[in-house]
Amino acid sequence: MAQRMVSCPHCKRPLPEHASFCPYCAQSVRPRRPIKPPSHLWGKALRWGLGVCLALAAVAAVVVPRLPKTYDAYGEVLYTDADGTYQLLLSAVSDRFTPMPEIREKAELDMEYRVPSRLFINHVGTGVNAGPMFMQKVAFISTEFIQSETSPSPMVCSQPEEMSFSPEAARVSLLDYTGRSDPAELVWTLRMKNRDIIRLRQKIQLQPIRTYDYYPEDFPMETTQQLQDLVDRLSEEIPLPDIVNLHLPPVTYEGGLFIQSRPFNLYGSTDQQGHRTTFTDTVAIHAQNEPITYFYDLDFVGNGENIGLSSPSRLWAENCTFSNWKTGVMGYGSAWVNVIGCRFSGNQVGFHFNSTGSSVSHTMFNDNHFEENTTAVLLENVPTDVIMNFQNSRFRGNRVDIDNRCGQPLDLTQAIFE
Structure with missing residues (x-):
């Protein structure tokens, strides 16, 4: 088969159809296509992206550990920084190692109450109290309640501060409420100087207490024996923590009254x-480690001997008078005793505190009148070193106004000395 011939595009001489080179003029007879080198764009992009990722990872390794952290828990948080690990916990009592994520209290509906929420800080491992050192790392600390806006008696908390009655606590917030307060949540917030945030939470739950009122119209209580019989019977019939209020007639009780097993609240009256x-004889309380025993509007009139009102447990006397006793009111044992708006006159000792307990009911001893006593106030031993405030209390004609043998801190700035 004859080969088809074509002409050289340069010299016009005949060439075979598929020739690529003319032997006559030494020219290429086929057009050259430029050869493009392989593209490296994707490779460059890949290398660039990898470099960026490595740079971001390096930055993250340095920056992320330094970003502020938030800790949020009920009762207890473990916090770690360059100096070690710390246990931060909340409690209502003086035990600095046991968290108390919930405070449960029994409350009479129309009574006011105050409990502390204490912040303890321990160094993990050694167990030492790290509060003073740790608080140097804190820029700001606060407390607040989260509670129903429709609560008939909203709970209130004081801002945290150091308090002498709880020296091992880094800070203490005082919680005020009534028996009508709805459940609430207390939130402690610590903003650290390194911008970390620590939130510790505590739930506050109240259990209502039943109240029983007894009146002379319904129960015999005209004599000391009748009153003693009623006290003894009710001590067996009504369990704690229910409250018993005895509304007394305006009579004079001869002979002593002894209250034990449980507290009673005594309300006097006027004809x-x-x-x-x-x-006219000693009223002795022996219901130790129980709720407060309250006395209102009562007169205690002695013969220069004995003690008018004595208690080794928590006692509150308000608007009462104590006259002509060896000692008008005495708190001993582990008692905390408050006298508010009372009058002490003609006693060898008006108010005697000699207790080595560890709890405080209230710091106020306001609006009392101490007149013509040998010693108006004798402080031999007082539980804790909390400041006793004698605001608006008046001292007149006493041989010794205050014999502070134990060196108890006192606030006398608003007391009146004549």
Whole structure:
């Protein structure tokens, strides 16, 4: 088969159809296509992206550990920084090692209450109290309640501060509420100088207490024996923590009254001639480690001997008078005793505190009148070193106004000395 011939595009001489080179003029007879080198764009992009990722990872390794952290828990948080690990915990009691994520209290509906929320800080491992050192790392600390806006009696908390009655606590917040307060949540917030945030939470739950009121119209209580019999019977019939209020007639009780097993609240009264409920012998309380025993509007009139009102447990006397006793009111044992708006006159010792307990009911001893006593106030031993405030209390004609033998801190700035 004859080969088809074509002409050289340069010299026009005949060439075979598939020739690529003319032997006559030494020219290429086929057009050259430029050869493109392989593209490296994707490779460059890949290398660039990898470099960026490595740079970001390096930055993250340095920056992320330094970003502020938030800790949020009930009762207890473990916090670690360059100096070690710390246990931060909340408690209502003085135990600095046991977290208390919830405070459960029994409350009478119309009574006011105060409990502390204490922040303890321990160094993990050694167990030492790290509060003073750790607080140097804190820029700001606060407390607040989260609670229902419709609560009939909203809870209130004080801002955290150091308090002498709880020296091992880094800070203490005082919680005020009534038996009508709805459940609430207390939130402690610590903003650290390194911008970390620590939140510790505590739930506050209240259990209502039943209240029983007894009146002379319904129960015999005209004599000391009748009153003692009623106290003894109710001590067996009504369990704690229910409250028993005895509303006494305006009579004079001869002979002593002994209250044990459980507290009773005694309310005095006044007849049309102005005679108030009066005790002429010792009223002794022995219901130790129980709720507060309250005395209102009562007169205690002695014969220069004995003690008018004595208690080794928590006692509160308000608007009462104590006259002509060896000692008007005495708190001993582990008692915390408050006298508010009372009058002490003609006693060898008006108010005697000699207790080595560890709890405080209230710091106020306001609006009392101490007149013509040998010693108005004798402080032999007082639980804790909390400051006792004698605001608006008046001292007149006493041989010794205050014999502070134990060196108890006192606030006398608003007391009146005549």
